[in-house]
Amino acid sequence: MIGGGLLHYWVVIALMMTGLYTMIARQNLVKKIMGLNIFQVSVILFYVSLGKVAGGTAPILKELAPGEPAPLYSNPLPHVLMLTAIVVGVAVTALGLALVVRIRAAYGTVEEDALRKLDEEERAERSTGGGA
Amino acid sequence: MTHLPVLQIALPLIAAPLCVLLRHARAVQIFAVLVAWACLGIALALLGAALPGGAISYELGGWPAPLGIEYRVDLANAFVLVVVSALGAVVLPIGPGRRGHAVPPRREYLFYASFLLCMAGLMGVAITGDIFNVFVFLEISSLAAYTLIALGRQRQALRAAFSYLMMGTIGGTFVLIGIGFLYQMTGTLNMADLQRLLPAVQQSRSVHAAFAFLTVGIGIKLAVFPLHQWLPNAYSFAPPAVSAFLASTATKVAYYLLVRLAFGVFGTAYVFGALGLGALLLPLALLAMFVGALAAIYQSDLKRLLAYSSVSQIGYMILGLSFGTATGLTGGLVHIANHALTKGGLFLAVACIVAQTGSSALSDLRGLSRRMPWTFAAIAIGGLGLIGAPGTAGFVSKWYLVLAALSAGRPEVAFAVLLSSLLAGIYVWRVLEAAWFRDPVQSAPRGEAPLRILIPTWVLIGASLYFGVFTEWTAGIAEAAARQLLEGAP
C-alpha cells in the first residue's frame, strides 16, 4: 500500500533517536519535554508516510467529469488518526510544562541533577532528624 | 440495555467536565461517587451479559466494524471492567485526603474530575475492540494519572509525576508505533479483523517489530521489570486514594491489554510458539518477583514498601502469562482481581495511618497497632494475602501459578514462587513487627482512623478474604475467560 524507498524510515528513525537521546542526556526538564516532542513527531511522520500513496492526491472528493478516471487518493485514515495523536501530544506537553512550572515553584530549579541533590539532602536531613 | 457498553465509558467521560462545572466540593464529591457506583452497576450488568460465554459487540455511532469503532465485551474484559469500576467506587469516596494535601478544598472538584477521567480511560482500554482507540484511552488514563499523582502533599510528588509522564509517554508512543506497523501490514485497526488478517502476514518482520514495540510499550505501563522505575515514586508520593486506585487498577489494565494482544490478536501459537515470548518474559518475571520483594524489604516507608511489593506481584502476573497456558493465564487473570483487592486495601490502610499520623514511615508506625487495631488488623490480613497464605485471595492466585509452573514442567519455577513468598513474609513482617512489638512514639495519634476511610479499607480486605475461600466469582470467571481467550474468540 505504500510506495517509495526507505528514506522516510531513516528520517523517522533519526528523529526518534534524536528525541530519545535528548530525553536521556539533557538534565533540563524543559529540554526533556522538547525531546519527548521530537520523539512523538517522528511517530506522527511515520504514520503520515504510511498513508502516502505514490502519485496520490489529497483525498478530497470532487465531481468527476464523465469519462474522467477516478484520481488516486492518498489513504486518509492515518492522517486522521494523527490528528488524535497530535492532540494527545499537545496534552502531554501541556501537562508536562505545567508540572515543570510547579516543580520550579517548589524547588527553585528545573535541572534534574539539582533536583536530585535537593531531594537527597532533604531525605538525609529527615533520617538524621528522625534518628536523634 | 443495548447501550450499556458505550454508557460504561461515556458516563464518567461526560461526568468529568460536569464536575468542573459543578465546582462545589461536597456536591461534586457526591456526584462523582454516584457516577462511580453507576459505572460499577453497568460493569456488573455487562459481566452478567457476558457470562453465558458470547461477546457483546457495540458499534459506535452505528458504523459497523471494521470501519467504525467497535466496543466488544467478553468475559475477560468484563472481568477487568468490574475490577476497575469496583475499585473506583470503593476508593473514590475517600477523596484527595485532608491533612496538609496539595489540593485546597475549593479546587477539590479537579481531583474528582481527574479521577473519573482516569477511570474512563482505564475502562476504555478494556472495553474497546479498536486498537487505535486503545492508544487513545491509554493516554487519557495516563494523563489523568499524572495529574492525580502530582496532587501528593510532598514536592517529590511533582517529580514523580514528571518522571512518570516521560516514561509513560515513551511507552504510549511505543504502542503507537506498534499499531502503525500493524496497520501498515493489514490495513485495519479492528482487533477482531486483525486477528483474522494477521496469520497471512505474520512471517514479516514488520509484524515482529509491531509485537516487540507493543510488548515493550505496554511493558512500561505495566511496570515490568526493568521498566518499573516510575512505579515506586509514583505510588509512594501520590495521595493515598490515588495510590490505592492506581496500584490496584492501572497496571492490571495494562496486563489485560498485553494478554488481549498476545492471545486475542496475535494468537497463542504465534506469540508463544513462533516468537517464544515466554523465554523473554519468564526471566523478567522471576527477576521482578525477587528484586521487587528484596527492594521492598529494604524500604523504610510503608507506601514505598507496598509499591515495590507491587513490582514483585506484577512479576507473578507476568509469570502466569509467560507459560502461555490456560492455567497460567487463569493465575494471572485471577491475580488481577485478588491483587487489586489486597493491594487496594493495603494502600487504603496506609491512608488510614496517614490520616491519623501524617506519615507512613515505618519508624512512625511503632506501637500503632494498639491505637489503631482495626487498621493494623487490615494490614495483617492484607499482608498475609501478599504472602499468599491460605484463606486469603493471594493463595488462590499462587495456587494457580504453582500449578501452571508444575504442569509446564518447571518445578524450579514453582519453587521460586514459594521462595519469593518467603521474601514477602519478611517485608510484611517488618511492618507488623514495627506496629505490634515496638513501644509507641510519644506523638502517636489518639485513636482509630475515621470510618470514612476505614470502611472502604475493610470492604476491600473483607472481599480479599471472601474471595480467598469462595472462588467461583474470581477464579471461576478467570478460568472461563482464559479458556475463551485461548480458544481464540476475541
Next chain:
Amino acid sequence: MSAISALPPGTLLIAGALLLPLLRGAALKAWLLALPLLSFAHQLQAPEAGPPLQFFGLELVLLRADPLALAFGVVFHLAALIAALYALQLQDRMQHAAGLLYAGAAIAALFAGDLITLFIFWEFTALASVLLIWARRSERARHAGLRYLVVQVGSGVLLLAGAALHYRATGSLAFGALAPQSPGGALILLAFGVKAAFPLLHNWLQDAYPEATVTGTVFLSAFTTKLAIYALARGFAGTELLIPIGVTMTFFPIFYAVVENDMRRVLAYSLNNQLGYMVVGIGVGTPLALSGTVAHAFSHIIYKSLLFMAMGAVLLRVGRIGASQLGGLYRSMPWTTAFCIVGAVSISGLPLFSGFISKSLILSAAAEQHHTVAWAMLIIASAGVLKHSGIKIPYFAFFAHDSGLRVREAPLPMLIAMGAAATACLVIGVWPQLLYDILPHPVNYEPYTAAHVIGQLQLLLFAALAFALLLRFRIYPPELRATNLDTDWLYRRALPAAIRAAARAQRRLRAAAQTRAARLGHALIAWLRRHHTPPGLLGEPWSAGATALWAALLLAASLLLFYLRTAAAG
C-alpha cells in the same frame, strides 16, 4: 448435627476460641474446660470418612477418621484438656485463644485425608503456636518466636511444594503412604522432618520452647512435634532411613542435656531425644513398632507436659529456671515436687509408670527385626533419659543444695492439672491394656515379665548409682549459666556474619571496579554516569532516561529474539 460431624474434630476448638472475647469470669473458665470435652465428644461420633470437598477441581477430604488418627486424637484432646486446666488461672485471653486454636488446628490436621488440608492446618498450627511464644512479650521471646515461625512456615512451604510434585507424579493428593525416593515424597519427608526436629533440623525446638510462656510451653510440647510424628507414621512407616535418623535423635541431645542450665531447655532436648524413639519405631515399621510409636507418643505427651508444667510452676513462682539458680524447693513446693518426680520416673521408664510400657514396645520391635546397633544405642539412650530428665530435672530444681528460696506452692488449677497428668501416667503404667486397646494395631505384648522388670530396674538403678557417685566425686560438670552453641549458631551467628562479610566484599569490589573504570577511562561508563546515572536495582528510580534506555534494550532484545526464533523456524 450431620453438618458438624462432616467437619474434622478440632474445628470445634477453633470455632470455640472465637467466642472467647465474649466471655469473662467463671463462664470463660467453664468454657475453656468444656471445649476440649465437647471436641472429644465430637471426635467420638465422627464418621469414618467425611464427604469429599471440591476445591479448585481437587478433591479434598477434610475428615478421615481411621484408628491411627483416632488414637492421636484421644491423647491430643487429653493434652488440650490438661493444658487448658493448667492455664486456667491465666488472665491473658490471647493466650487462651492461641492455645485453643493451636490444639484445634493440630487435632484437625490429624484427620486430614489429603495433603492440601494437611498443609492448611499444618501452617495454622505454626501461626497459632507462635502466639504462645510471643505472649511472653519479651525481646528474647520475640526474636525466638520469629525464628520459630520462619522454620515452621518454611516446613509448610516444603510440604506444599512436595504435595504439588507428588500430585504431578501420581495425580493424587491423598495422604497415605508416600515414596521417600520420589522428589515429592522427599520434600514432604523433609517438611515432616523439620517439624519432627530431625538432627540438624532440630534446633528451632530448643530455641523456641524455653522462650514461650509458662503455660504456652505445655501446649507447645504436646502438639507440634507429635503432629509430625503422626504424619511420619502415616506417610513413611517402614522407611529404613528413619532408623539411623531416629537413633541419632535419641543420642545427641543427651549430651546437650548434661551441660544445659535452663531446665526448660533441658526438657526440650529431652523431648528431642524422646522423638527419636518414635522415629525409630516408624522406621522399623512393623505393626508392633508402629503401635509402640503411637503408645510412646501417647505416654510421652502426658509425662512431658507434666514435666513442663512442673518447671513452669517453678518459673512462675521463682521467676528463674536455671539449674544453678534453683535448689531445695521441695520444702516450699512439695506437691509440685511429687508430681515432677512422677513425671521423671515415667519418662525414665520405671516399671509401673507409663514410659515403661510404651518404650519397651519400640525396643522389642527393634530387637525382633534385629536392628542390633539401633537397639544398643537405644539402651544407652535410655540410661541417658534417666540422667537428664529422670534425675537432673527434679534433683537440681527441688533438691541439690538449698538455694534459700522460699516461695508459695503452685496455684491450685496448676496442681490439679499436674495431678491429673501424674494420675494418667500411673494408670497407664499399671493397666497398660487401657492404652494398648486404642492403638491402631492390636497389641499382644506383656511388659511385666520378671526378666523385663528386673532388667529395666537394673539399668535404672545402676545408672542412678553411677550418677550419684559422679556427682559425689565432683566429676559431674557443675551447672553454669551459659549459652551452648547448637545448629542455631549457623543462622544466628554464621549467616549474619557471612552476609556482612559479603556486603563488605561487595562494597570493596565495587569501589575497586569504579577506580579501575576511572583509571582505564572507560568512556562509556563515564558517559552513562554523567548523563543519567542509571539507578541501581534498589536505588532511587527517578530518571526517565534510564527507563528509555531499558526500553530500547528490551526492544532490541525482543526483536533479536523474535527474528532469531522465526529465522530458525523458517
Next chain:
Amino acid sequence: MQQHSGNGGNGEQGAGGGLDSRRAGDWAIRLLCAACLLVLLLDGLLHLFHAKHGHFAAENWFGFYGAAGALSICGIVLGGRWLRRLVMRDEDYYERD
C-alpha cells in the same frame, strides 16, 4: 521411687538436715548400693531358676543391664564435659553486638 528423692550429693551448705544436705546424699548412695545389690541378686535368681530368652545373646549375660546403665552414664557425663569445652559461650552470647 525412693532413689530419686534421696539423690542429694554435692550440697554446698551440707550442714542442714534436709533432703538437700550432704548427709542425705551419702545416705542416698548407700540406699542405691543396697538396691543395686538386691536387683543383682534377683537377676542371679532369675538366671538360676528361669532361663532368660532375650533377642540378643548379650541380654542374657548376668548384670548386662546394670553394666550398660552405669557405663552409659559415665560415657554421657564425660561426653558432656567434652561437649561443654566445645560449645559453651557466655550467657549473652547471642545478645551481644
